[in-house]
Amino acid sequence: MDLLIPETGTLVWMLIAVGIVFFIITKWGFPMITGMVEKRNGYIDDSLLAAKAANEKLAGIKQECEGLLKEARDEQARIIKEATDRRDAIVAEAERKARESAGKIVAEAREQIQMERDEALRGLRRQVAEISLEVSEKILLKELSDRQSQMDMIERLVDEVESVERK
């Protein structure tokens, strides 16, 4: 029966021992543990969110990078194409100019050659005329040394003039 009757002395000892221990552990023991767990949970949640945000950001950056790369590639292609075009243009222009100037030079040379030929022809002609004059002078001097021959000459010339007038 006395198993069911609480002993006052035990209650007093409980009050002392458990009272002191409970006071200490409820004040400095468990709040430490639960507080830390709570803080850690918060930290883990924050970290997860941060990781998620970082991942998203990373994905964005990756996409941006790809975009940039693509843009750069396009730009490169465009620049190369432009350069090629320009090169072709320059070469064409240079060819055209070269052709032009070559034509000019050739034309000038031709003109010069023509002029020099003309000059040479003229000089030749003058010399031929001079020589023929000298020859004809000498022939005339020889042929017209007598009176008869001078008369024949005059007659022939008159005939010639007459035939020209007749024409």
Next chain:
Amino acid sequence: MKRLLVILLSAFLTLTRVSGQEVVPPGDMTADEGDVDVKEIIFEHLKDSYEWHIITLGEHEITINLPVILYSKTTGWHFFMSDKLKPDGEYDGFHRAAEGAHAGKLVEYGPDGSEVKPFDLSLTKVALAVIINSMLLLVVVMSCACWYRHHSYTDAAPKGFVGLIEYVSVMILDDVIKPSVGREYRKYAPLLLSLFYFILLSNLMGLIPIFPAGANVTGNIAVTLFLALITFFTVNIFGNREYWKEILWPDVPVFLKFPIPIMPLIELFGIFTKPFALTVRLFANITAGHAVILSLTCLIFIVGRMSVLIGVPMTGISILFMVFMNCLELLVAYIQAYVFTMLSSVFIGLSRPVEKGEKNKSLTDK
């Protein structure tokens, strides 16, 4: 695997202990026939005692003598060690009551010759065990708290023993305290966790048969009453207006509360039945478990005395049963601590309902 070994070991130790008790103390058996007085053995273990008997080696008894502190209304304070008390003798005017309401306790003769119980403040076996368990609890919790003091919350979670304590604490906090207490769980969590760990530790210590464990702490009704009183005072001191309103003027038809206050009376009665239920539940469960284990142990010796032929196989069967019972008791040790904490949480939660003016905050605010 390790745990299994511990269980087996504790079962083995239970066996050694009780057999040790059984062989020699003259009070434990009726000497003339050598029979085993099972009731005496079991009650000797379940009840409190003035000294702590550890083991009997041959003729030599190893006992821890504990201080006896008594206050008599007629002769004042008395203080002496328990070895002064002989089983049937008398010391300083006190003797052990043989029967009646104070059987086994120290009593003195009153002026009219009747046995009067003095105010008994002795440091008994249970009181010492309570102190040991409290100290152990203090060491366990504060060593964990120390770990947390030296670590930041950004560090990795603790491992080993601290990790175990954290795991159990968080489990109790999340599974029991948060849902039962409700939005103000933070305020009550340390107290409820303390109750849980004290009961769990005392239950487990009760299963370990040798000193400094082995005392029947949570199977002592004064201990369980004290623990229930903690809940009782927490509930009724911190209960809010809505709680008292529900008791004194509950939401029932008026004829149930006026002119004869039937419902308020029932509710008021309920205030006291709650801690009573807590007290008896824990006490009865632990006492029953200890009694069954001890009975099974005694079975070996009862049968052994009847016939050696039956005794040998019976010993094997008994040990098997005891191993099973000890495993069960390990479970019960946890379950009872869990249930006590859960009911306390529920009572506290009920004592702080959301007041009418208050906004209904979310119950499990993180």
